Amino acid sequence: MSIYADHAATTAMSEAAIEAMTRCMREYYGNPSSLYRIGQQAKEVLEQAREDIASVIHAESREIYFTSGGSEADNQAIRSAALAGKKKGKNHIISTAFEHHAVLHTLEQLKTEGFEVTLLDVHENGVIRPEEVEAALRPETCLVTVMYANNEIGTIQPIREIGAVCRAHQVLFHTDAVQAVGPLSIDVQAENIDYLSASSHKFHGPKGVGFLYARKGVPLLPLINGGAQEKGKRAGTENLPGIVGMAAALKETVAERDAEAVRLTGLRDRLIAGLKEIPHSALNGDAEKRLPGNVSFCFEGIEGESLLLLLDEKGISASSGSACTSGSLDPSHVLLAIGRVHDVAHGSLRLTLGRENTPEDVEYIISAVKDVVSYLRGFSPVWRDLQSGKTPFIL
Amino acid sequence: MALYSEKVMDHFLHPRNVGVIEDANAIGEVGNAKCGDIMKMYLKIKDDIVEDVKFETFGCGSAIASSSMATEMIKGKPLSEVRTLTNKAVTEALDGLPAHKIHCSVLAEEAIKSALEDYENRKNAGNQ
Numbered sequence: 028m029s030i031y032a033d034h035a036a037t038t039a040m041s042e043a044a045i046e047a048m049t050r051c052m053r054e055y056y057g058n059p060s061s062l063y064r065i066g067q068q069a070k071e072v073l074e075q076a077r078e079d080i081a082s083v084i085h086a087e088s089r090e091i092y093f094t095s096g097g098s099e100a101d102n103q104a105i106r107s108a109a110l111a112g113k114k115k116g117k118n119h120i121i122s123t124a125f126e127h128h129a130v131l132h133t134l135e136q137l138k139t140e141g142f143e144v145t146l147l148d149v150h151e152n153g154v155i156r157p158e159e160v161e162a163a164l165r166p167e168t169c170l171v172t173v174m175y176a177n178n179e180i181g182t183i184q185p186i187r188e189i190g191a192v193c194r195a196h197q198v199l200f201h202t203d204a205v206q207a208v209g210p211l212s213i214d215v216q217a218e219n220i221d222y223l224s225a226s227s228h229k230f231h232g233p234k235g236v237g238f239l240y241a242r243k244g245v246p247l248l249p250l251i252n253g254g255a256q257e258k259g260k261r262a263g264t265e266n267l268p269g270i271v272g273m274a275a276a277l278k279e280t281v282a283e284r285d286a287e288a289v290r291l292t293g294l295r296d297r298l299i300a301g302l303k304e305i306p307h308s309a310l311n312g313d314a315e316k317r318l319p320g321n322v323s324f325c326f327e328g329i330e331g332e333s334l335l336l337l338l339d340e341k342g343i344s345a346s347s348g349s350a351c352t353s354g355s356l357d358p359s360h361v362l363l364a365i366g367r368v369h370d371v372a373h374g375s376l377r378l379t380l381g382r383e384n385t386p387e388d389v390e391y392i393i394s395a396v397k398d399v400v401s402y403l404r405g406f407s408p409v410w411r412d413l414q415s416g417k418t419p420f421i422l
Numbered sequence: 423m424a425l426y427s428e429k430v431m432d433h434f435l436h437p438r439n440v441g442v443i444e445d446a447n448a449i450g451e452v453g454n455a456k457c458g459d460i461m462k463m464y465l466k467i468k469d470d471i472v473e474d475v476k477f478e479t480f481g482c483g484s485a486i487a488s489s490s491m492a493t494e495m496i497k498g499k500p501l502s503e504v505r506t507l508t509n510k511a512v513t514e515a516l517d518g519l520p521a522h523k524i525h526c527s528v529l530a531e532e533a534i535k536s537a538l539e540d541y542e543n544r545k546n547a548g549n550q
C-alpha cells in the first residue's frame with residue numbers, strides 16, 4: 028500500500044510535462060538569446076510557454092516573469108513594491124499572520140530596513156476579512172500581500188474583495204497563489220491583482236521553476252542582476268526545460284480542473300467526516316472556504332511526528348505542523364495564528380489529496396489514522412490526564 | 423537516508439515496557455505538552471533493584487524510542503547503576519539521534535532521575 032497524501036508539499040510529475048521537457052532538452056537546446064535559428068527556436072518555445080501560462084490567469088504574456096519558484100516570486104514582488112513605496116515615503120505593508128515563510132521572512136527583513144508591517148488576524152476559521160484590510164490601510168501603506176490559499180489549512184481568502192479595496196485606495200496588491208494556481212480559477216483582471224506568485228511543482232510540473240505575474244506598469248526590480256533576460260527583471264539563461272514542463276503541466280491541470288475540483292471536494296469531505304469520528308479532534312480552518320484537496324486536523328493527546336511516522340509505516344505520506352517536524356520548538360505558526368494552543372497544535376495532521384487519490388485511499392486513510400491515534404493515545408500521559416479529568420479537554 | 427537509525431525505528435515501532443505500574447513506588451514525569459514532549463516513568467524498586475519499569479510518552483518518534491531504550495537499560499539493574507545512566511548512553515544505545523533530537527534522550531535521563539527522587543522522597547516520608 029502506498030498512498031501519497033501530501034500534494035500541498037509537492038506533486039508527482041505529469042507525464043505530459045516529462046514528455047514536453049524531454050523533447051525540449053533534445054530539440055531546443057539553443058540559448059533563447061542567440062540570434063541564429065536554433066536560438067530563435069528556443070525563444071519561440073519560451074514565448075509560447077509564457078503565452079500559455081498568461082492565458083490561464085487572464086494576464087498578458089508580457090506580464091509573466093519566469094523565476095526559480097514561488098519563493099523567488101514572493102521575494103521579488105514584495106521587495107519591488109516596498110522599495111518603490113519607500114521612494115515615495117511610504118513604508119507600511121499589510122499582510123497576514125499565516126503567510127508562507129517566503130513572505131514572512133521577506134517582511135522581517137524589510138522591517139530591519141525601516142518598514143512597518145501590520146499582520147492581520149486570520150480568525151479562528153483561517154479567513155481574513157476584507158474590511159479589516161481596509162481598516163488597516165494608512166496613507167503610507169505601499170503594499171498589501173495576502174496569500175490566495177493557505178498551504179497548511181487550505182483556507183481560501185477573499186482575494187477579489189481585497190483586490191477591490193486595494194484598487195479603490197490605489198495600493199499595490201500581491202498574492203502568493205502558490206497553492207491556488209492549478210486547483211482554482213484565477214482572473215488577475217477581475218480580481219484586481221497586481222502581483223501573483225506561482226510554483227510549478229505544486230501543479231505536477233518540475234521543481235525549481237515558477238513565475239511571477241506583475242501587472243504592466245507596476246514597479247519591478249530584479250533580485251538577480253546580469254543579462255537582459257526577462258526584460259532585465261531576472262537575469263540568467265532561462266530554465267527552458269523547466270518552463271516548458273511547467274506550461275505543459277499547467278495546461279493539463281486546467282483542462283481537468285472543474286471535474287477534478289468536484290471529485291476532490293467529495294473525497295475531502297468524506298475524509299473530514301471520517302476523521303471527525305475520532306473523539307477530541309477538530310478540523311483546522313473553514314470547512315467550505317478551503318482547497319478541494321485539503322484536510323487538516325488536530326488530535327488532542329498525541330504528537331504529530333510520531334503520528335506521521337506510523338502512517339508512513341502504513342504506506343501513507345502526510346505532513347504535520349508539530350514542532351518536531353518543523354525542526355523548531357514551536358508548532359506551526361499557521362495553527363497558532365488560528366488560535367490553536369501549543370498542546371493541541373503539536374497533534375496536527377495535514378492530508379492533501381490530489382490527482383492519484385481514490386475513494387479507496389480515503390477509506391484506508393480514515394481507518395489507519397483512527398488506529399494510529401488510538402494506539403498513541405494508549406500510552407500518552409497527556410491523554411491519561413485528559414481522560415481522568417486531571418486536565419480539561421480543549422477539543 | 424532515513425531520518426532515524428534502525429535502532430530508533432525498532433524502539434519506536436516496537437516500544438519495550440510501555441504502560442503503567444499500578445503499585446509503582448517511584449514515578450517521574452518530565453517535559454510539558456507546550457513543548458511537545460512529556461515522559462512518565464513508573465518504577466517498582468525492591469532491595470535497591472529496579473524490578474520493573476514502564477513508561478508513557480507523549481512526543482515524537484525519538485522521544486518514544488528514547489523512553490523505550492532507557493527502560494531497557496535500567497530494568498533489573500541496581501540503583502547505584504541506574505543513577506549513573508546518562509542521556510549520552512541512551513543516545514549511543516540507539517546508534518545516535520539527529521542533533522535536534524538529542525533533547526529527547528535528555529528527557530529520558532531526567533525522567534529516571536525524577537523517579538529516583540520520588541523514591542527517595544517517599545522513603546524519607548516513610549521514615550518520619
Ligand SMILES: Cc1ncc(COP(=O)(O)O)c(C=O)c1O
Binds near residue numbers: 035101129177206
Ligand atoms: C504558499 C506557498 N508559498 C510559497 C511556497 C514556496 O514555493 P517554492 O517551493 O516553489 O519556492 C510554497 C511551497 O512550499 C507555498 O506553499
